[in-house]
Amino acid sequence: MIQKIDHIGIAVSSLDEMIPVYEKAYGLTCEKIEEVPSQKVRTAFFDVKGVHLELLEPTSDDSPIAIFIAKKGEGIHHIAFATDDVLGQLAQASDADIKLIHKEPIDGANGKKVAFLHPKSTHGVLTEFCS
Ligand code: CO
Numbered sequence: 001m002i003q004k005i006d007h008i009g010i011a012v013s014s015l016d017e018m019i020p021v022y023e024k025a026y027g028l029t030c031e032k033i034e035e036v037p038s039q040k041v042r043t044a045f046f047d048v049k050g051v052h053l054e055l056l057e058p059t060s061d062d063s064p065i066a067i068f069i070a071k072k073g074e075g076i077h078h079i080a081f082a083t084d085d086v087l088g089q090l091a092q093a094s095d096a097d098i099k100l101i102h103k104e105p106i107d108g109a110n111g112k113k114v115a116f117l118h119p120k121s122t123h124g125v126l127t128e129f130c131s
Contacts, residue, residue, distance in 0.1 A: 002089070006082035006130050007045075007052035011065050011074050015044050015057040022046055022053070036109045041065050043109045054080075054109065078116070080128035086115050089129045093117055105131070 012018040019030050028046040035042045040063035046053040056077060058066035068077055083089045086105045094100055099118035108114030108130060117127040 001084055002129075003082045003084060005051050006080045007054045008076065009054045009056055009078040009080065009126075009128070011068050011077040012055050012057055013069060013074060015042055015055055018055055019044050022055070028053070034109050035059065036107075038107050039064060045110070078126035078128050080114070080130050083129050083131055086113055086129045086131050090115055098122060105129075 015033065019033075022028050023030060028048065031045045031047055031052075033042060033044045040058060040060050042057045042059055044055040044057075046055075056065045058064075058069065060066065065077065081089075090100055090103065099121040100115070101118050102115035105113035105115045108128075112130045114128055114130040117129075119126040
């Protein structure tokens with residue numbers, strides 16, 4: 001079952017440039033920076049009363065985030081729902097004819113198990129389930 005919006009992923013070219021913007025412009029505090037090799041990104045987390053902003057910086061030219069920025073520019077990249085059952089959530093989406101990027105959870109940031117739905121079948125919204 002979906003429990004809440006866990007985080008909103010935002011593609012940025014440079015964490016070093018953008019972290020101070022979020023801190024100065026919004027008064028938020030960067031909780032931590034973490035590299036996620038499986039997705040070729042460096043992430044920075046900001047807590048907004050239990051919902052997180054996840055800034056995503058590509059660590060290589062073939063990172064999904066580098067490809068996203070090249071195509072669409074920086075900006076909102078994905079929305080992530082916290083769930084108690086990623087596999088069950090994938091099965092439910094698949095039954096509703098949503099195309100899956102991951103048929104099983106992979107290792108995400110923050111020690112979480114994550115899986116993505118294909119944005120082509122969700123009208124452009126890249127959607128993540130995490131637990
Ligand atoms: Co995410």
